[in-house]
Amino acid sequence: MKTKYLLFILFLFLSSQISAQDKVEQWGIYELTLPGPSAGNPFVGVTLSAVFKQKDKTYSPEGFYDGNGIYKIRFMPDQPGSWTYETTSNRPELNGKKGSFTCIAPAPNNHGPVRVRDTYHFAYADGTPFYPFGTTIYEWAFQPEERRNQTLQTLKKAPFNKARMLAVPPHSNRYLEGPAKLDVFPFEGTAKENFDFSRFNPVFFQRLEKSVAQLRDLNIQADLILFRPYDKGKWGFDMMDAETNDRFLRYMVARFGAYRNIWWSLANENSFIKHLSDEDWDHLFQVVQAKDPYQHLRSIHNADRMYDYRKPWVTHVSLQYYNAVKTEGVSPLLREIYKKPIVHDEINYEGTSAKRWGQLTGEELTYRFWNAYIGGAYATHGESTKTDWIGPGGELIGSSPARIAFLKQIVESGPKEGLRPLDQYYLTNVAGQYGKYYLIYFGKQPVKEWQFLLPDDELQPGMRFKVDVIDTWNMKITPVAELIEIDKLNNYNFVAKNKSKGKIKLPNKPYMALRIQLASQAEQELVQKKVKRNELTDEEH
């Protein structure tokens, strides 16, 4: 009797350990914590998932073992209101746990996860457009706290809203000794011993989660890189067998899937992991696709063998092909080929590295950024100056981030639909939206004067446009004083009705652009008034 009584007390105690919030904001994380078996290998022997339900909607995220006899199931509710759940497990103590909670409205800065919008673009789940301006901080999450905090401080002031980061550290002496020496790894073991690939190290992932959450709190998407080839034959993290790879992916999805700012990058430079074929990558994609209840964005970053981004489980193109932004007009072609958003995720870095991928001037990186966006695509920054931002993060000292911020401001204040290449079979440097908005980029070509000329789509004689001259390097926008009234030139183009007014003066230096926008009625009237008052000054030089 006594034993039974004690067991009952123990049962009550354990039951009370099933903890979870009562309320969670939409696209926040509802976390169910369950005590369970710690004997044997909980990472392999225990299955756990839960069905979360609201009316007809159900999601079935998998749970995961978080060490110390604790299991967790995380859920990202996508609708306000009441949700119920019930767990399923091959272990009775984890099975059939039921409950409910309330999902409340999201906080003002929470727009949900990012999705593909209109084939070539992105938006948050609440419809807010998301224009990626990425950066690369591969190893920031593995650094000592001070450096991580410095990175976060830097990001707070930087224009970047997406960060490429490794989930698994590269093999590096930095992590074997000195202040950044790692005490935890993705798997049980220490750097000098053999890892037990059947056992994850929850502490490693708890720390990684903290970094992902910190990015989320800064409204930065975590483009989390699941596999990487940077092991130099040491730890074995890129030589795991197929079963381990699958288990690793499921663990990652179970742990990170409920973070709304997650993007899955299946790999960095995938083809440098020589033993994995494209068919292997197909399978790994499919595991993530099958297990992620929220269908976060998925892509893969190529090295010398390009994965076929047209495959259905790839949501967007994550390209490493520098030359695609070294000249104009390539991104529109990539859009046609892939019919997906194009993100140039590695276009060389601004810096002074001994490696040639890290030797760009700020001008050149900014130029490549503009080429990407003018092509209806997106790009990712990297800096390999002496502060080595692309590795451990820390401080940005390059000259491109300010210019990227300037471009971002232009893009974000541009058409809500994003930039599309205009008249792309003939033009290579014009993006916008027909009839409304044109961004013309002259790149390295110094131009003294540009004769107003637009492709004819959705134009009518008599429309009036306002023109801004943009110095993309000096970050200056100079409005042209007068509106331009347009007239039809031929089957292809419209020009300024008054030819001399159509002569737009430019300062004959590189990196200039023009922004041409349909004038609103109010703007037209305002300009009319100004003209009458002879208040117009020529600011266009």
Added chain:
Amino acid sequence: MKTKYLLFILFLFLSSQISAQDKVEQWGIYELTLPGPSAGNPFVGVTLSAVFKQKDKTYSPEGFYDGNGIYKIRFMPDQPGSWTYETTSNRPELNGKKGSFTCIAPAPNNHGPVRVRDTYHFAYADGTPFYPFGTTIYEWAFQPEERRNQTLQTLKKAPFNKARMLAVPPHSNRYLEGPAKLDVFPFEGTAKENFDFSRFNPVFFQRLEKSVAQLRDLNIQADLILFRPYDKGKWGFDMMDAETNDRFLRYMVARFGAYRNIWWSLANENSFIKHLSDEDWDHLFQVVQAKDPYQHLRSIHNADRMYDYRKPWVTHVSLQYYNAVKTEGVSPLLREIYKKPIVHDEINYEGTSAKRWGQLTGEELTYRFWNAYIGGAYATHGESTKTDWIGPGGELIGSSPARIAFLKQIVESGPKEGLRPLDQYYLTNVAGQYGKYYLIYFGKQPVKEWQFLLPDDELQPGMRFKVDVIDTWNMKITPVAELIEIDKLNNYNFVAKNKSKGKIKLPNKPYMALRIQLASQAEQELVQKKVKRNELTDEEH
């Protein structure tokens, strides 16, 4: 008894009508002619094919009705020696016909059909490399004889070894009245009446075959365009139902498949045939793939919606995307994406057309050609001057063909493996084969001096290279007198050991190139001798 006797005579007579050659050259056409039923609709009701056999090899081409009670089966034997055949038909008079013939060695100019070679290139079946230099003569086959002969005379002197041509005429007043008025069409009927899409007009195809054969005899590949959108709602040739489309394809394959110079171009500007989806095109490709015993090259030429050239039935990319050759470095990316040969089959035309696709200078078209080949790709010429070559053919008066011939000569005398982009992640203007051959193109950029610098792959200190300065517009090749001995610069590049010798002088004008080739032992010795004799003259300016 009398009747029986007469029937026997008739049988003998009919049997004697089964005619065919005794001998045919390898990759020539063996044609079996069979009398058969002409009642009803022989195009629809009669099935006919034959199995051609040599040892373990069998081919089963379909036959076709050629009018006047005559059926034909054509076969292209690909091995010398004895072949047997036996027909199969749902009509007894066409069924079970057997015979044999001998395939003899091909004539010297006959290298067989063209195949894909080494992923990105082409070769004839006998292994001879084929470097496409295409031209466009969409409607030449529908012209009066005199014009057709003029076209053939022009082609005889031109550099082009592939011709894009329509199998079905576009709707045009030219064909409704005047000297080019058509008296036959692909289907029974006249231009003013409704066509009977269930009945082909054999005379039309007999004439088309003659044109294909004439190209073959000039060693020109016939890139035969099966569907086209140029009907203006008139004849209905681009609005046929699915069953008719399939029957048309089978008829085309039966008639033309045995011509060794056939390439199947499923369509020109396919997406302008609005009612056919990509899935419809998949199916049409698959029909050709299933019916063509010889697996001739297959592609499709895009308009505003790009077909996915990665699909397995597409053998090579046949692109219309002008901007892909307006700048450097795009073709290498296309190679990576498609992993197939890239043929830029429409890059705008040299000409004076009112249409903007036909307004290139000869310089610009030549420049685009060079960009294609330097990118490891191929291109197709077109001329829309007053002689309107791209339509009815006739005479070439543009300035680009001579320059294209010059480029062709360089390519054909280059490495047998063809040109591949070198160090393509960083360079955009160098093609060749590592360690042996480098072609560097400066495009529109005038260059006064080029400092010898090659990517390090397969180079060793002490290797010696000969350099030619190439004026691609004036078609002049000027050898640099001295060989350049190379030395390692860094992890990426080799330079001239003697820096001042490495200064290659160029004439500071656009459209220049350099050819750098590993010197043979004999060349090295020759130069040594010359140096000793002080016979060297500086020819490099």
